[in-house]
Each structure stands twice: as structure tokens, then as C-alpha cells.
Amino acid sequence: MYIEIDFNSDEAIYIQLRNQIFMAIATSQIKEGESLPSVRALAEDIGVNMHTVNKAYTTLRQDGFLKVDRRRGAVVAVDVNKTASIEKMKEYLRPLIARGICKGLSKEEFKALIDDIYEELK
């Protein structure tokens, strides 16, 4: 799994880490049932505090992307509940789309971005 953190970004490091794990799962770099690195190993590897990695893993567990196995550590286990996921995604997308509308982005431009990103992540 390749993790890239931008230490100059305004975005909290645990959020960047969580997002990179989303990308790794979405692109099958890491698959259902596989273990993530231990908190300690990942923290050392990317040069961040163990609390930061822990926070990212906790969020991912709460949101149904991981489970914690006593022996194997954090394991990818995506809890798919389509209806709940769509509702949640709508909450996340709403302010982004409002932001885009302010900047004059059309529905078609949004949809073209969706196509581009799906293509990229394929």
C-alpha cells in the first residue's frame, strides 16, 4: 500500500491517511480480508505520531471499512449497506455541490468529473 502525506496541506493528517486508505481499497491495492500495517509500523513509515494513525484507523472502523482482529490487527472488512451509504454520501456531497454551484459549475461538469475520477481509479 502506497501512502502519500502532504505535510504542507491544510487537511488534517489523519484525514489524508484515511483518504489514502479509501483509495487503496477502491483500487484493490489492498483487498477485503487483508491486514493493514500495524499502527506502529505505519506511523514510523510515514513519519507521523502513532495517535494520528490510530485516529485514522478508528474512524475507518467506525465507518465500516475495517475491523480489528486481536491477532491480525486492522483488517479490511467493508460493511456494505447500500441505502445507508447512499444517504451518507448525499450528506458529504451536498456542501461540495453547493460550493461548485457558487463557482458556476453545472450538473454536467460534475458528472464529467465523476466519469474522470472513476476512470482514474479503475
Place this chain on the structure above:
Amino acid sequence: MYIEIDFNSDEAIYIQLRNQIFMAIATSQIKEGESLPSVRALAEDIGVNMHTVNKAYTTLRQDGFLKVDRRRGAVVAVDVNKTASIEKMKEYLRPLIARGICKGLSKEEFKALIDDIYEELK
């Protein structure tokens, strides 16, 4: 302008406030050239610290949604740069779409959400 803050949310208050202002501009509740409430008035109104409102306004100014007028305070002034806005939106959408892919959301389901939200904000 109607602002609703969820004090139980995990999302930082200044982010919620910023998102609500995106919604207010997108839905023309507040229009280009109009003043936002003063930092003090808005902080009192929604029951948050002045620093929180200030942080939301600063972010909005940096991202080209407001300008600060010495006499009129924070004024809606959307800096529309289509190419930059589309690039930035792509950065915001990428982790969300990766998240959705993990949860099994299809491109078509994303596009349907875009339609729904545009309809809602119209």
C-alpha cells in the same frame, strides 16, 4: 440567512458554518455584493466563539467566496475561475468517490445523487 449548526457532529463548527454559507450562496439566500453578518453578531446568534466565525470567514475569503470591505464587513464576492474550480473540485471529489467505490456505489448512483442535490438546491 438561516444557519444551522449541529453541536453533536464530528465536523468542526467552522466547517459546518462554511458549508452553510456555501448553501446560502448557492440557493441565493444571500447574493453577490451582499454583506454577511458581522463576526460578533453571527457568533452571538448561533452561540459560538468569535474565533470560530472568523475562521470560517477567513477560509471563505481565501477560497474566493468573500471579500472584506472595511466599511461593509464580509461581502459575498465569488471569484469564478472555472478551470481552477474544476481542478479543485476534482481533488475534493476523489476521496469521496474512492469511499463510495469501497461501499459499492456505481457511477450511475453518484450521478443520480448529483441530480437529486441539484434539484434540492434549485
